[in-house]
Amino acid sequence: MILPFMKPLVIAGREFRSRLFIGTGKFGSHELMRQAIEVSGCELVTVALRRVDLDKNPEGDPLISKLDPNKVVIVPNTSGARTAEEAIRIARLARAAGGFDWIKLELTPNLHHLLPDPIETLKAAEVLAKEGFKVLPYMNADPVLAKRLEEVGVVAVMPLGAPIGTNRGLRTRDMIEIIIANANVPVVVDAGLGLPSHVAEAIEMGADCVLVNTAIAAAADPVKMALAFSKAVEAAELARQAGPRAPRMMADASSPLTGFLWKE
Amino acid sequence: MSTHFLHTLNEWPPERVHDLIYSRTTDQVGAALNSSGHYEPENLAALLSPAAEPQLENLAQLSAHWTRQRFGNAIQFFAPLYVSNFCCNGCTYCGFNQATNNTVRRALTLEEAVAEAQCLASQGFGHILLVSGEDRKNASPEWLAELTHRIRPLFASIQIEIYALSQPEYVRLISQGVDGMTMFQESYNPKVYAHFHPTGPKRDYNNRIDAFERAAQAGMTFLGLGTLLGLNDWREEGFYMGLHAAYLQKKYWRTSLAFSFPRIRPAAGSMPPPYPVTDANLVQLMSALRVQLPDSTQTLSTRESPGFRERLLYIAVNKMSAGAKTTPGGYQQATDAEAQFEVADPRSLEEVAKVVKSLGFDPVMKDWDSTYSKA
Numbered sequence: 001m002i003l004p005f006m007k008p009l010v011i012a013g014r015e016f017r018s019r020l021f022i023g024t025g026k027f028g029s030h031e032l033m034r035q036a037i038e039v040s041g042c043e044l045v046t047v048a049l050r051r052v053d054l055d056k057n058p059e060g061d062p063l064i065s066k067l068d069p070n071k072v073v074i075v076p077n078t079s080g081a082r083t084a085e086e087a088i089r090i091a092r093l094a095r096a097a098g099g100f101d102w103i104k105l106e107l108t109p110n111l112h113h114l115l116p117d118p119i120e121t122l123k124a125a126e127v128l129a130k131e132g133f134k135v136l137p138y139m140n141a142d143p144v145l146a147k148r149l150e151e152v153g154v155v156a157v158m159p160l161g162a163p164i165g166t167n168r169g170l171r172t173r174d175m176i177e178i179i180i181a182n183a184n185v186p187v188v189v190d191a192g193l194g195l196p197s198h199v200a201e202a203i204e205m206g207a208d209c210v211l212v213n214t215a216i217a218a219a220a221d222p223v224k225m226a227l228a229f230s231k232a233v234e235a236a237e238l239a240r241q242a243g244p245r246a247p248r249m250m251a252d253a254s255s256p257l258t259g260f261l262w263k264e
Numbered sequence: 265m266s267t268h269f270l271h272t273l274n275e276w277p278p279e280r281v282h283d284l285i286y287s288r289t290t291d292q293v294g295a296a297l298n299s300s301g302h303y304e305p306e307n308l309a310a311l312l313s314p315a316a317e318p319q320l321e322n323l324a325q326l327s328a329h330w331t332r333q334r335f336g337n338a339i340q341f342f343a344p345l346y347v348s349n350f351c352c353n354g355c356t357y358c359g360f361n362q363a364t365n366n367t368v369r370r371a372l373t374l375e376e377a378v379a380e381a382q383c384l385a386s387q388g389f390g391h392i393l394l395v396s397g398e399d400r401k402n403a404s405p406e407w408l409a410e411l412t413h414r415i416r417p418l419f420a421s422i423q424i425e426i427y428a429l430s431q432p433e434y435v436r437l438i439s440q441g442v443d444g445m446t447m448f449q450e451s452y453n454p455k456v457y458a459h460f461h462p463t464g465p466k467r468d469y470n471n472r473i474d475a476f477e478r479a480a481q482a483g484m485t486f487l488g489l490g491t492l493l494g495l496n497d498w499r500e501e502g503f504y505m506g507l508h509a510a511y512l513q514k515k516y517w518r519t520s521l522a523f524s525f526p527r528i529r530p531a532a533g534s535m536p537p538p539y540p541v542t543d544a545n546l547v548q549l550m551s552a553l554r555v556q557l558p559d560s561t562q563t564l565s566t567r568e569s570p571g572f573r574e575r576l577l578y579i580a581v582n583k584m585s586a587g588a589k590t591t592p593g594g595y596q597q598a599t600d601a602e603a604q605f606e607v608a609d610p611r612s613l614e615e616v617a618k619v620v621k622s623l624g625f626d627p628v629m630k631d632w633d634s635t636y637s638k639a
Contacts, residue, residue, distance in 0.1 A: 147517045177302075181302050181303075182513070182514055182517060183514075184514055184515065254321070255321045257321060257324040257325060257328060257575075257578055257579055258320050258321045258324045258544070258547060258579075259321075260575055261320075261543050261544045261547065
């Protein structure tokens with residue numbers, strides 16, 4: 001499915017041909033999840049550590065065993081963690097048990113809206129980055145926080161497009177625009193993207209990548225939906241490389257500002 | 265994160281920049297006008313290109329839009345305080361250059377410099393810029409730190425425009441209350457730079473480029489960039505100014521950037537500029553940078569005439585000097601000491617402020633506070 005001439009995305013030195021990352025929660029079955037990931041060409045998935053029994057060999061875990069580590073980077077997430085301390089602890093456990101050194105920070109003290117705690121996220125990111133983790137922080141679309149996280153060494157920032165699970169699209173567009181304009185690390189728009197047109201919009205405006213979970217996993221046909229999302233991401237990225245023509249913003253003006261240049 | 269701007273420059277050799285600018289089409293200019301508000305090298309090249317000249321009014325309109333959106337109608341004022349015109353560099357275009365035999369040299373004593381500062385403060389200036397030639401003997405970093413310490417209570421902001429310092433020297437000056445640094449690269453083209461800077465420490469192009477990052481890393485709040493317009497193709501230099509500013513803005517995101525646009529004016533006895541910059545050229549350059557990097561301050565000094573400065577207030581300028589004397593000690597008395605350049609707008613601060621007000625702008629004398637300095 002992947003077009004050979006597309007520019008790959010690079011995060012922490014690793015190349016990704018697909019700019020669609022997928023979350024593995026909420027699927028009706030592990031098999032549907034596997035098919036959805038495969039059909040989309042996705043090369044990075046996130047897995048909630050709370051769903052994995054870390055005391056046992058993670059490779060034997062029913063969810064993880066469905067994922068081919070040669071094709072996808074498996075990134076554990078810390079969902080459920082409410083403090084930096086909890087997130088750090090579970091990240092270390094994941095590394096010790098399964099050798100995972102990519103970690104998606106999800107620090108959501110309120111378990112209803114699941115919005116990220118910026119202070120705890122920054123604290124955890126700093127500690128884990130120092131320990132050599134490749135840290136991907138889920139964050140509110142806050143341009144200053146994005147720079148603070150960049151400074152402590154995260155490998156990408158993951159601002160939310162809308163409250164998680166709401167499928168509402170790019171509600172934080174103006175803030176994400178500023179984040180993109182200022183970032184020295186890739187920007188992955190995460191959370192709230194509900195339709196292929198939403199992810200296309202994110203890529204068109206300059207996001208490097210998107211992460212989708214609910215919109216695919218909870219669709220009536222998750223496999224078809226995963227394919228639809230991957231095509232949208234690809235189309236938008238292709239269009240960006242092709243150099244789109246923007247609509248005109250202004251008519252030709254008469255010369256009140258520069259007329260003076262020609263008078264003397 | 266440990267990259268330097270020199271690495272970015274390696275990706276943009278002058279030939280590549282020249283080709284990019286001179287190959288831009290009318291269509292590409294249109295596209296660049298339509299995606300204003302954020303920086304893209306290709307779009308900046310298009311707006312600086314000859315292909316954009318027929319669109320100058322549209323570009324100026326867009327520039328005016330961004331200037332008003334970001335700065336409203338406030339115009340900030342500042343004054344330069346020249347502390348020494350001794351200089352060990354050989355910049356061939358400059359009145360201070362070391363080989364100029366008939367130059368009357370003067371370096372202020374600490375007491376004289378404090379008196380000059382008091383004079384500027386009493387005129388109402390809240391922002392000053394300490395200026396010196398490359399004179400580590402009379403205007404050493406230690407001396408400038410002491411001066412800053414003495415005059416800190418008089419001003420909201422104290423900035424420097426001197427020779428390139430080491431990072432510890434910047435730290436030292438910041439610790440005494442300096443909050444901004446302006447340094448003109450003069451030309452980003454290494455060959456042009458080498459031609460006009462044959463002798464003295466300033467000959468070292470890389471050291472000068474790196475000074476911006478040393479200052480930013482030391483914690484400087486304001487950084488000012490500029491090239492000496494007339495030394496080289498202004499379109500290329502404008503492109504590099506944008507490239508440099510965009511790089512600094514992303515990496516040192518707590519720092520605020522400013523552009524200055526010193527232009528060599530043909531004048532009796534002085535070097536005629538090899539690449540003259542017309543008024544229309546300067547409007548295009550300033551407007552292009554404004555729409556690509558709308559948050560950066562744009563300064564126009566008293567090198568420019570009153571009429572031109574007033575026109576540019578509508579288009580791009582949000583900061584200006586007034587009543588400037590470019591001779592050490594010039595504020596308190598007439599002096600024989602050599603001026604760095606001919607002032608084209610000799611009006612006093614009071615006069616300029618009055619005109620600016622009558623045009624509907626607010627002349628602002630204080631737009632920072634010593635509380636924010638790290639002294």
